[in-house]
Amino acid sequence: MAFTVTEAVGTGRPAPARPYETWDDARVVGAFLGGNPPAFTELVVRYQTRLLNFIYRTIGDRERAEDLVQEVFIRVHRHLHRFDQSKKFSTWVYTIASNLAKNELRNRSRNPLVLFQAIKTQWESDHRPVQFEDSSSRPDDLYRKRHLRELVEWSVAQLPEHHRVVFVLRELEGKSYEEIADITRCNLGTVKSRLNRARASFAAIIAPLLD
Amino acid sequence: MNCRSFRQHYSDFLDGLLDEPATALARRHLADCPACDRFDAAFRAGVGALRALPAVEPSHGFGARLARRLRREAATPALQQWSGAAGALLVVAVVGVTGWEYLTRADQPSRRPAAAGRRRGEAEVGGIRPAALRLGNDSTIRFGDPFHLIPAAADTQRALYATELRFDMPAAWAGR
Numbered sequence: 001m002a003f004t005v006t007e008a009v010g011t012g013r014p015a016p017a018r019p020y021e022t023w024d025d026a027r028v029v030g031a032f033l034g035g036n037p038p039a040f041t042e043l044v045v046r047y048q049t050r051l052l053n054f055i056y057r058t059i060g061d062r063e064r065a066e067d068l069v070q071e072v073f074i075r076v077h078r079h080l081h082r083f084d085q086s087k088k089f090s091t092w093v094y095t096i097a098s099n100l101a102k103n104e105l106r107n108r109s110r111n112p113l114v115l116f117q118a119i120k121t122q123w124e125s126d127h128r129p130v131q132f133e134d135s136s137s138r139p140d141d142l143y144r145k146r147h148l149r150e151l152v153e154w155s156v157a158q159l160p161e162h163h164r165v166v167f168v169l170r171e172l173e174g175k176s177y178e179e180i181a182d183i184t185r186c187n188l189g190t191v192k193s194r195l196n197r198a199r200a201s202f203a204a205i206i207a208p209l210l211d
Numbered sequence: 212m213n214c215r216s217f218r219q220h221y222s223d224f225l226d227g228l229l230d231e232p233a234t235a236l237a238r239r240h241l242a243d244c245p246a247c248d249r250f251d252a253a254f255r256a257g258v259g260a261l262r263a264l265p266a267v268e269p270s271h272g273f274g275a276r277l278a279r280r281l282r283r284e285a286a287t288p289a290l291q292q293w294s295g296a297a298g299a300l301l302v303v304a305v306v307g308v309t310g311w312e313y314l315t316r317a318d319q320p321s322r323r324p325a326a327a328g329r330r331r332g333e334a335e336v337g338g339i340r341p342a343a344l345r346l347g348n349d350s351t352i353r354f355g356d357p358f359h360l361i362p363a364a365a366d367t368q369r370a371l372y373a374t375e376l377r378f379d380m381p382a383a384w385a386g387r
Contacts (some may be wrong), residue, residue, distance in 0.1 A: 044277065048269050064268060070277050077281055152260045171258050177226075196222035197256060206355050207253035 017191070018042060025089040033081060043089075044073055050173070051097050057168045058101040059108075060157050068100045087182075094183045098165055105161045155205040163198035170195055212240040217247050225254075 020028045020042040028046075032039035051072055075096050083092055143190035165184060169175040175183065181191045195199055217240045218226045224237045241248055 044274065048273065049266055052269055053267050062267060065267070066273060070268070070273070070280060073277055074280055074284060078284065148260045149264055152257050152264070154259060156261065171261060192222060196219070199222055199225070200218055202257060203250050203254035206257035207249060208255055210256055 018045065026085060029080065029083065029085060029089050040077060043093075045074070047090075047093055048073075052091065054094065054168060054173055055097055055101045057153075057156060057172055058098075058164055059104050060153070064104065068097070068104060071100055072097045088179075091179055091182045094169070094173075094179075095185070098169075098183050102161060102165065151206065151209045155209070157201055158205050159198055159201055163194050163201065166191060166194045167198035167202065212236040214240075214244060214247055218250070221251075221254075260294070288366070 007016045018041075020031060020039050023031070023042075025043070025046070028039050028042050032043070048069060052065055055068050056062050058064055058151055059068075070088050072093065076093060083089070156164060156167065161183075166180055169179075169180045169183060177195075180186075180195075181188050184191065186194070217224075217237055220229060220233065220237065224234065227234075229237060241251055
């Protein structure tokens with residue numbers, strides 16, 4: 001099937017018309033499979049930012065997160081014809097993203113060089129001049145906000161991988177327990193237990209930092 | 212409710228999954244226990260800050276890059292996409308056949324006595340005659356017969372394969 005992702009997606013150019021904007025995911029998927037390639041653009045527009053944030057909060061490396069989001073869409077495009085349309089598209093797409101994020105974390109733990117590069121990238125972005133972020137705020141507010149942001153991001157990064165995925169899906173993506181179970185391919189009991197541990201760990205890590 | 216029990220059910224408490232009496236107990240514990248109250252406040256403040264983080268947006272050119280990758284993907288024939296897997300299968304097949312030949316080689320009893328014996332046994336039961344390359348000076352290299360693994364090909368192929376080839380080795384090669 002020919003592919004057309006409107007190149008204005010994510011380029012900052014004026015957004016193109018979105019004929020499928022009001023359709024639900026299932027209909028958009030159906031339209032794409034029925035021979036309307038522009039419907040795929042709608043799926044990209046809907047999910048690119050959500051997936052980027054999910055993967056970024058899970059792996060902590062923005063550039064790599066963007067590469068992985070691209071990989072998610074490549075896989076979605078490649079395998080969409082095999083997607084069981086009785087299931088939720090969002091669950092499927094998050095499952096792909098979650099697996100890629102987990103693989104990334106595992107590869108990093110095996111490859112210290114990659115980990116070092118990720119840390120360095122993070123370090124550089126953390127040390128950009130403050131005034132580039134929001135020139136309208138007062139410096140002490142900026143410092144406090146930035147400090148808090150660093151603390152919470154660091155605290156999330158301290159969680160073990162399988163806790164972090166569940167934590168981000170619940171606290172940031174607002175997924176239900178059932179959806180998290182489907183995405184992570186775990187049973188409900190495991191999800192509840194991991195989430196409880198993740199929340200307790202997060203609170204224990206951040207409490208002394210906020211005092 | 213004590214601290215341990217409160218933290219054990221903290222997730223359910225947050226998500227409103229505890230029944231009413233349990234929720235009341237948790238609330239009472241929270242009011243009475245400064246440690247758990249601090250724990251709860253830290254969690255809520257941390258998650259609040261996390262949710263308030265600005266969303267990360269895809270960089271400029273994300274869509275163009277994706278479009279390029281997908282066009283490349285669409286231009287790649289399906290066969291090429293499977294070439295890696297096919298190559299791996301081919302390697303496995305070649306290694307398998309080579310290993311099988313090695314194991315069933317008849318004239319190496321000292322290296323693989325069990326395998327040689329098994330091959331001879333199969334040849335007798337199946338009536339399969341091994342192929343042989345007969346050299347001059349009374350030496351013969353025998354091979355196993357792989358075609359019994361592929362019944363459809365066996366009849367014609369075995370006839371070819373089982374032909375004995377004769378090669379008279381020059382005396383000089385044999386050191387005579």
